[in-house]
Amino acid sequence: MNRPILYSFRRCPYAIRGRLAIAQSGVEVELREIVLRDKPEHMLDISPKGTVPVLLLPDGTVIDESLDIMHWALAQNDSDNWLEADRNQIDQLIKENDHEFKCWLDKYKYSDRHPEHSQTYYRNKCELWLVQLEELLNQNRESLVAGGKSLADYALLPFIRQFAHVDLDWFNAADFPHVQSWLSDFKESDLFLGVMKKYKPWKESQELIVFPE
Numbered sequence: 001m002n003r004p005i006l007y008s009f010r011r012c013p014y015a016i017r018g019r020l021a022i023a024q025s026g027v028e029v030e031l032r033e034i035v036l037r038d039k040p041e042h043m044l045d046i047s048p049k050g051t052v053p054v055l056l057l058p059d060g061t062v063i064d065e066s067l068d069i070m071h072w073a074l075a076q077n078d079s080d081n082w083l084e085a086d087r088n089q090i091d092q093l094i095k096e097n098d099h100e101f102k103c104w105l106d107k108y109k110y111s112d113r114h115p116e117h118s119q120t121y122y123r124n125k126c127e128l129w130l131v132q133l134e135e136l137l138n139q140n141r142e143s144l145v146a147g148g149k150s151l152a153d154y155a156l157l158p159f160i161r162q163f164a165h166v167d168l169d170w171f172n173a174a175d176f177p178h179v180q181s182w183l184s185d186f187k188e189s190d191l192f193l194g195v196m197k198k199y200k201p202w203k204e205s206q207e208l209i210v211f212p213e
């Protein structure tokens, strides 16, 4: 059977969101785990920009933006209704996450590369986003948009996880009870655990890895 090929990197939040949507859809892909400093030639041939995730469909179509991969997967099967909620709100949340929060998150995580401000300064910037998410989760009973967990939750959670893990002690002690339980429920879910399995970096000669398992 000719499955789509997914180039992925286990810890990358963009790749995680792509794998979450693919796992939810149940569509099988061939997973190729990569190492960022040694990207496979075939991946760079089909997507020269060199970011993961990259999905190659059997008809030759290349999808190399995580959000597009999520939408592709949900177009195959959205039986958990990730696209049921208000689309404008979903899109707006993802836009702010990817274009504003992510920039502060990178600076917080790699504050030694951005010595113009302290790590606390960058964390405070990130916290402004968490305040907004806390309010939404409170209002909407543990989902970002009314009506249950949607694409917005699954697109953002990998980034909030990354934020939390920069200083887990600080995060666990901070006053964000809804964000904390939203994240811990996610981290304990079968969906998340299923997309975080470890694989050796892909080699041409290796046996094919079918995802989801």
Ligand SMILES: N[C@@H](CCC(=O)N[C@@H](CS)C(=O)NCC(=O)O)C(=O)O
Residues within 6 Å of the ligand: 009, 011, 012, 013, 014, 015, 036, 037, 050, 051, 052, 053, 064, 065, 066, 067
């Ligand atoms: N806009 C892209 C961003 C993907 C991205 O930046 N992925 C990172 C890994 S987390 C990457 O591949 N960076 C390339 C590198 O570090 O060489 C998407 O949504 O797919």
